[in-house]
Amino acid sequence: MDANAELALSVVAVMVVHQPEYSLGGAAASQFDEVLRSLAAQDYPNLKTLFLLPDDPGDLPALIRERIPGAFVRAVPGNPGFGGAANEVMRLVEGDNGFFMIMHDDVVLEPGATRILVEELYRSNAGIVGPKLVMWNEPRLLQHVGLGVDRFGEVDPLVEPGEVDQEQHDAVRDVFALPSACMLVRADLFKALGGFDPLVDFYGDDLDLCWRAHLSGARVVVVPAARARHREALATRRPDLAHHGLAAKHRVRTVATLTGGLRLPVVLLQMLLISLLEMVVGLFTGRFGEAFASFRSTVGLLAHVGSIIKRRRQIAPLRHVPYREVAGLQIRGSARLASYLRNREQSHMAVDHSAVGSRRFTRNTATQVGAWSAVILLALIGSRRFISDGVPTIGQFLRFPDSTRTLLGDYWAGWWSHGLGRTSAVPTGIGLIGVGGIVSLGNMGLFHTAAVLAWLPIGYLGAWKLMSIFPSSRARIVGLIAFAAIPLPYSALGAGRWSVVAAYGAMPWIVHLLRRIALIEPALTARADADVADASAPVHRREQLRDLAKLALVTSVVTAFAPTFGLIVLIVGITLALATVVGRGSLGAAATLAVAALISAVAAVALNLPWFSTLFGANGWDTFVGAPTVATDGLGVDRILRFSVGPAQLGVLAIALWIPVVAAPLLARGWRLTWAGRGGLLAAVSFLLAVLGERDALPFRLPELGLLLAPAAVGIALAAACAAAAFEQDVQGGSFGWRQPLGLVSGIAIFFGAIPAVAATADGSWSTPSDTLSQPSDQFAQDPLDGDSRTLYIGDTRVMPLDGWRFDDAGLTGISYAVVDDGPLTVAEQWSGLPSDAERELANVLRLIATNATARAGRLLAPYSIRYVVVPLIDGLTSTSDDPLPVPSGLIDGFTAQLDFRQQLSPPNYRVYENSAWVPTQSNLSALAADESNQAGLEALASIQIAGSTPELVGMDERGPGSGVIEAGVLHVSKPFDARWSMTVGETVVVARPAFGTTMAFDVAAAGPGTLTYTTDTSRHVGVVIQALAWLALLVVASRVRWSWVLRRRRTALVPVDGPLIDIGAREPVAAPWIFAPGTGPESLVDDDVTVSLQRPASASDGDTELPEGPAPVTGEETTS
């Protein structure tokens, strides 16, 4: 040990190493190596190093010792977070006569940094000092020169994003806080303060420590002469953390524990109000998550009042300075609001550590607010009648049942009341709506409206997220606007196509999540010649798994309502993979895209079991793409290009939105070109599929047009954003050529292309037809006195108001039919599934009508309680008054020729026939019918008149139980025979028997009070529970829910297992121990230029603290855990 070392007080550099990525090798390991070398190169003579390694250290100790032979390495049990780990220094270092240099493991110190810090600490008589931090990849850019903090704990970075270091901040000055990335703190002060707050694991640990230092009277000073490079990449290095939530939570905790008692109530109230305001603003800026985290943390204080009080009591002895003096050091007003207004917020791209360099992501917040305001206004104005009057009952917008209990009960019971009813797996969508009803507190009308309209902002937000790949605010905004300008969802809203609206809303999330799973990130290059085709960012496996779970979750939810959505996702994944290959991106990424899409599709199937299993069988494809239609002239290419799938007359200008698809690949370079290819190919493939579907050019039918076009919406938005980014980065500023005009044309195309969408907002309901074909069911009484009944819908599949079953096996007629119970149509009619045997028998009866094989179809339909037959003619969408579809040949004549049907008065858009031979759903059969009910076959039915039966159990719930007085005789129940139904009359249990070959009857010997009951199989309940658990598991994986109590237990398990490693000697106590005694301060410095020429403080001059001879080598075996 040389003389300088003997004179200098010990500095123990304490570095908490988050080692997983270093063990991966590659760039991260190389960077850590640079960190170690910088420490080894420090010219401070008495520098000791202590490395704290949470989790399994692997071979890092060897690596560290290779670079710094005298380094102390200790494993830290559990994962207590940065502060908790750093606090180990208090246990591992004996004495307080020295300094702790707390460091992150991604900081590279300049060789003289430690020395300069120590010198300035003496000179300024400070308790904590810190260096000037610059960007890792671009050291000319400033990162931090201390931190300003307001009374709410919000940090003002003090430097502008991307601000170039021109020595403008090089004066030593007091700051409120220093980043914990690198700070030199007096050991006695650190120990007196108790180190970092152990409950602040990440984010805010530095603020809390510095704030307490101020309270105790210590100065916090930034020393710009000392420089360090810092990656500051916690967001990507620890993707498992809820960053916004942690930051807000810790900030609020710090404010609550350290703010002066008198000021605290006002400050908390102000925080609450500001967080509320932020939430509102966050809706428009895409920062709602952060704002909500702030709000939640503030409100959450109530739950932690006890611990806050306890903490305040612990800190009370440290309060040596009047709080007003501390408050005086804080920034006035709101640092967050100030930086917001000054557009000074900075965001970190996840690619700071990219191999090709970095560029700061800048925001133009005012423009973002404008763009978000525009798209939200578009949605609100266009949907105003949906919001004010409720969603019209059209297409798939069938109303939700009033009771959540009914939905969940149906789901639990397993009696699927659709059609004639059957024991079958109930569609998952029913369960999801039921759960949604609970979330909406049973306000099903509101939930219905939200469930339809929410997909718009969800889609916008997804597009916004997806566009975050572009490091340009302008590109992101253009992408958002282009996506919102696509007329597809508005056209689909007008047509009542819920599945299309949902696909539109979900699709950008699908692409976004696929991208994240494939680790595709923008390569932010400083120079064009360094540009690459694609870049990837290492992401924690857990985060990748979470994204995959999110992808599966989104796919599963939409698949529950649009069964082909999983297929669409698969197509999107394959298309993106192909585009990646064509764009010479990473083959691994391409494979991941396809595989992730496949996994999500499979997961969607699995999560929708057992319902999904019921969709397969003869003509099962109908359940995915609907019943077949006859050949039509289609919409034409122009209407496909205009996304015109509904009634809204969308102008031809919408076609202009496709221009960026062509322009982007011509404009872009580097990774932007790859994305242009992805967007372009996505749009082109979607367009091709739409045309193939419309032209029926494949051997099989494709999903509905709107679903096929949903990926195109994302593709166009991607292409538009890509064109904007390319124009900004690749074209602008270059020599004039054809690219500049093309870029302008692309931008102008978005502007004009948005006009049709804006125009579509005029009527406030997206041109929804005023007369809908759901009206017939509205006009039929629900639970009338003459008994419950059903309605048969039959007609051209294109105008059917609800999904039906094909009329003919070959699917050539273009006719479909459906059966509904009396009363208004509900969302339950949305899932037709495959017809049961009884429902197929209905088709047989209808075919008898079609072939003139009977004039008594009314009698044949009577056992199914079909009282009304509705023939839809004009739906206002496919068939309009001005251009009606031809009435299916033979349909009207067929029913008119029947002897039991009478036509009811109805509007011209549909015809209604009443079956005079019907019998109620539950009825006591006439004597003649009772006799005949033992016979099976249509011949028997056709020859008897079973009308005249007496209704019973009127208004009974579809799945029972139904109670009432049962007359003696034969109780006929118009449901397919199922032994799970039973009847109790008085004390007698009556067993069901088949009636008329298909339905059910109960032979009641004596009248009495009776109950008709359906008994659910236990297997159904087990299935539902398994399914619910599967959904829950996926939700947990997809969420950031952490079992914090478990983590806390793991933290408390952090107990000393060994003694101190380093002894830096003890300091004699003085009044203010961390204030140097006179004559021992800066003036005692000998020479700034000498490597080590520090005089020991007087209090430490007694030499009672011997520095150890040198750090004892720490072997791997010595590492404790």
Place this chain on the structure above:
Amino acid sequence: MNVRRTLIGAAIAIVCIAAVVVSRQSQAITTADFGSVAVVSRPYASHLSPLTTTWYCPGVPAGDDSVGGEVVIANVTDVARNGSITLLGTDGMQPITEPITVPPRDTLVFDVDEAATATYVSAFVELDGGEGMVEQRAIHPAGDAVASCATQTSSTWYFADGFTVSNSIEQLILTNPTADTANLDITFVTAERIANPPAFQGRSIAPRSVQAISIAESGLRSESVIAVKVTTTAGRIIVGRAQHYLGGGRSGFTLSLGSSVVSDQLWFANGVKQTGVSEQYVLYNPTEQTVSVDVLVLGIGLPEGFVEPEPVSIAAGRVATFDTSTIVGLPDGAHAMVFSTLAQPAIVAERVLTEPTDAGVSTSVVLGMTAEYVVTRWYVPIGVDQATEDALVIQNLDGLDATVTVKAVGPAGAVAVPGLEAVSLPSSAVISIDLTDPSTFGQALVVESTQRIFVERRLPRGHDLEGRSGSWALPECGQCNFSLPGS
């Protein structure tokens, strides 16, 4: 342009070009088709097996004891046929439904006027399966009339002939067998004008009821030609026509079923040129286009001097008459006639045959048979009760000689009538067959031929009246070339 840009651009371009190519493919546009039920222009017998068959009879008079009617249900199969008969009547008569069972190889005669009393009573018969046959016989002092019952209701009905000269009574019998109210409009066409009397526009017929309308009520009195078109705006009905001739060169009573369609060819087997016989054809064009109707004489060898009749031009919505006496060179005797539009179906044609009797004349009116029914087997549910000469008139439609067999359906099944086992029918000729063998009396008959034929009946008028009523036998279909709606 770098390779990546080229590859990406090419990929997008290829996909877009493929989409454009596919979009240019045209495809046949079709209409949704619930059921292409054939347009049945005339009743027929079938061996098909629908679930049930319903026969709608045009109605018989049943107002008093002097008139009446019966419904005859023939079952030529080996199993009994169950069903029901429902009687609907005018004058607010409540429907009457009675179950029936027709024994195998037998006929069931249901006496309508015994079961119900009303000015007119219509019956519809519902039978299990499809092999029964139903006809009606109206009993009237001026002469009984046999008519087939229809197997389909319709929204349009046509009659070409109408006659109110000398206070002759002509009535339309409108039957609505369905559960729905029918609304209809009636158009009358005389030689001079087209009349749409307000009283007959928007007329309603209650469910399961019958209305009888006297054409004279429309003001069309003393008209020798009155074509009728009945069109429903709601519902489907059956329309029959009762004619009681009281002078003006006609005499007798007819009751026939209307035509529910217009046709392009109408055939008549029983034409006669003979002194004192008036053979007149009434041609009605209810369409909105003028049509030219060719007139062909068949069934005879055309002698020298025969002059092909000129085509008859009929203006849109108008009616015309054609008298065979105007055919130059037409020899005396039997012949057949064909009226053809050579274009789209457009006409309805009826033959008015007035033959001399000892007491004056006897008039029969028969609707032309359509070209779908050129078949080899015909059924005669209502035959003769006594020996009758020239009871059947058979026309050979093919250019080959044929052999005709007439069978009577009895307990032993269909058995050839002695003497009628192999009747020679020269090519394209018309012959008459006598039903004199007792085995034919009261039995359903089957006429089989080795070539395609038409069979008309010339049945006695009853009540000891001379002259014959005219009606068609029932062709057996299965191979009938029915047209589809709209074709």
